[in-house]
Amino acid sequence: MSAVAAQAPPKPSRWRSIPRDDRGMLVLPPVVVVLILAGYVAWRSSADLDDTEQRQLRWSTVRTQFVEHLELTVVASVLVVLIAVPLGILLTRGRLRRLAPVVVGVANVGQAAPSIGLLVLLYIWLNDYGWTGFGVAVLTLTLYGLLPVLRNTITGLQGVDPTLVEAGRGIGMSQLAVLVRVELPLALPVIMTGVRTALVLVVGTAALATFVNGGGLGGIINSGITLFRFEVMVAGALLVAALALAVEWVGRLLELLVRPKGL
Template sequence: MSSEAVEGVTRAGTRRPRTWVMPLVVLILLGSLTAYVSSLELDSIETRSLASDLVVTALWEHIQLVVASTLLTISLGVPLGVLLTRPGLSRAGVIVLAVANASQAVPSIGVLVVLAMVFGVGFWMAVVALVLYALLPVLRNTMVGIRQVDPALIDAGRGMGMSSREVLFTIELPLAVPVMLAGIRVALILNVGVATLATFTNAGGLGSIISSGIALDRTPVLVVGSALTMALALTVDWLAGLAERVLRPRGI
């Protein structure tokens, strides 16, 4: 094999995935959904259930649920994960992770029902349930990312006269960013899927369209709700991938 061919293979092997693939998939999905609905003769119930204002409202409610729950999850998971990696709190980290694992092992609908019984229904109750369900990936990846930093680098920083705070923000957190971002990305996708259940606590979202399709035995309504949820999940994953590339420190 010539040197040019070897170089081409090497470049192809290190080339990053094309960023336009996922948007294209989403556009194809939405186009297919539009063509499917347009080919049907919807009855009055299906027409009312798929009215544009209702669909847009449900989509916007779903986005609000995902954004609010993800921001709260990051605000809680990252600082807590950092705190539990500090000397003297490593044992507590085992306990916290066990509790977080238990919260995710419980079915998401169970968490929603229990919280609804204790605190009532509504948007913020659903957000709390989503935070409890998505906290584990962020918390665990923050702890794993920091713990996997080479101790020699930390010792080198301390040898240069850095304080513990400076070592954390200059060495540990930058090197842990890729692992932390992977956990946040997982939490985002979890929230998009689990948020469909928020309709059972009067929090709206795309789950209201899906539940209407099931309750009314209308397949087109069910397909629209499910396809929009898939499209939103793919879009969120694509945006998270772009953010991961931008925020990842160079050379890592």
């Protein structure tokens, strides 16, 4: 018995179970981000900038706006998951299933609206009630990020094999247990794809928060446009792109870590 156990092949690692194309997408984005940031640092240290450009691209200014952008992204993304996933679950239960197409349709219409217009309108409306630019920006980003997660949650749960659900109920599991132990694990890859899409969408849209004093790296881009400084505008755009790539990579990593084995 011990000899058989000793000859048993080792279990494949999670890395080896990943398709080759997915491995490349886990390795390439961090490399690209490092190259972008290294190039930016090298350019910033040696570039011949005038006083206005140096003021806009001070390390302290870039660091502050980077942290603000990250805060907007994290807060909005957490709210998106906390709202969209439970709502998607509810819209696949009982009589509420009939409302799923309506809710997704409304979300589609809302996401089709121009982000800058929604951001400014919400700021004009909510500023009278004491909302700050950061709060309005988070609300706008949350609304824009809801659709991918909500749609993928509904699609993932609806795609679960009904026979597996019936099997769970047949062995005495409650509806909640079936949801937690059968449906959600099977739907998780689809849900995480929606989360990753929402993360990238939120990072890009967060660049507009500067127009309502919400902070973020959009301030550098806006300064470059306003002051007619091409170098400043491109530097801000590169930093936003690097952050978007980094967040997309984090989303892929989370998708891999939470994916149940065997899927």
